[in-house]
Amino acid sequence: KAGVTQTPRYLIKTRGQQVTLSCSPISGHRSVSWYQQTPGQGLQFLFEYFSETQRNKGNFPGRFSGRQFSNSRSEMNVSTLELGDSALYLCASSLEQGARGAFFGQGTRLTVV
Amino acid sequence: AQSVAQPEDQVNVAEGNPLTVKCTYSVSGNPYLFWYVQYPNRGLQFLLKYITGDNLVKGSYGFEAEFNKSQTSFHLKKPSALVSDSALYFCAVRGSSGGYNKLIFGAGTRLAVHP
Numbered sequence: 001k002a003g004v005t006q007t008p009r010y011l012i013k014t015r016g017q018q019v020t021l022s023c024s025p026i027s028g029h030r031s032v033s034w035y036q037q038t039p040g041q042g043l044q045f046l047f048e049y050f051s052e053t054q055r056n057k058g059n060f061p062g063r064f065s066g067r068q069f070s071n072s073r074s075e076m077n078v079s080t081l082e083l084g085d086s087a088l089y090l091c092a093s094s095l096e097q098g099a100r101g102a103f104f105g106q107g108t109r110l111t112v113v
Numbered sequence: 114a115q116s117v118a119q120p121e122d123q124v125n126v127a128e129g130n131p132l133t134v135k136c137t138y139s140v141s142g143n144p145y146l147f148w149y150v151q152y153p154n155r156g157l158q159f160l161l162k163y164i165t166g167d168n169l170v171k172g173s174y175g176f177e178a179e180f181n182k183s184q185t186s187f188h189l190k191k192p193s194a195l196v197s198d199s200a201l202y203f204c205a206v207r208g209s210s211g212g213y214n215k216l217i218f219g220a221g222t223r224l225a226v227h228p
Contacts, residue, residue, distance in 0.1 A: 004156075031214050043203065043218035056215050090156055094214045101147065102214055104157040 002027065004093050004105035012111045018079040021108045025072050025093030031055075032074040033102060034066060037088040046089075049074055050096075078110075086112045115140045117206050119219035126194045126226050134189040134222045136204030145207040146187040147216065148178055150200045157203065163187060174198070194226045 005024040013019050025032050034046040045058040049068035066076040072093075078085055088109050092102035116139045126132045138144055145164055149157040161172025168180045178189045187204060201223050205216040 006156075033214050033216075035216075035218075042220050043205075045215045045217070048214050050214075058215070092157075092214070092216075101159060101162050102216060103159055104149070106156040109154075 004091055004103055006089075006091050006105035006108050008108060009106065010109045010111075012113060013081050014113055015081055015083060017081050018077060019081060019110060020075050020077045021089055021091075021110070023074045023076075023091030023093075023105060025074070025091075026103060029093035029095050029103075030072050031094040031096060032068055032072065033092045033094070034074070034076050035090045035092065036060075037090060037107070038086075043090070046076065081112045083112050086110060115206055115217045117204050117217055117219035119202075119204055119222045121222050122220075123223045123225060126224070128196050128226050128228050129193050132191050132194040132198070132224065132226070134202050134204075134224060136187045136189065136219060137185050138187060138204070138206045139185065140206050144187075146178075146180065147205040147207075148172065148176070148187075148189050149203045149205065151203065151221075152200050160189070160202075194224075196226045196228055199224055199226045 007022045031050045033048040035043050037043045047066050048056040052068045063079045068074045088107045090107045091105045094102045118137045147162045148160040151157050160176050161170050163170045163180045171177045176191050180187050201221050203221050204219040207216050
């Protein structure tokens, strides 16, 4: 069974631009969560989607958004990029809502210049 | 509010010696507890979890963790460390209430195993 796939692996963007990151969960998994990892703030929860609905949201500005498609694939979007958005963005998939474990992808390394 | 503390930024161990990476948590209700490992430029790899049952949980690569409810701890252990165990280790908690999959992570502990 393939694991969680995130694309692209690396991105370089300019301040003010927007970016879309993609996550394909493990086959059969319906819950997708997103996390931001930075050296200063560590791993922080962004949001969770289940059956195409956002179920939970972390403490991030509205520039961060996401969605989930009917095949459970998810995208997250960051608009008006700031230097501080440079981070490793990790996607995790779980079998169901309230699942007892999450499996992570390799992440997308976003650099904002 | 849920929180996780990993009190050590770094743990240094000689190869072949036992290792312990500490984690304490705060959560309302019964906790779901997890350990993940991260190698450079990689995502998080699942090591083990505690949901309910035996306090000693066995996981991948010879790791185990002991759940202690009275001390609200979930320390990661391995009887004999390998150089290849050198990585960043994260403890995470999720509350059992609600159906959400939001994990709260500790700051991480860097494990360095020396030959």
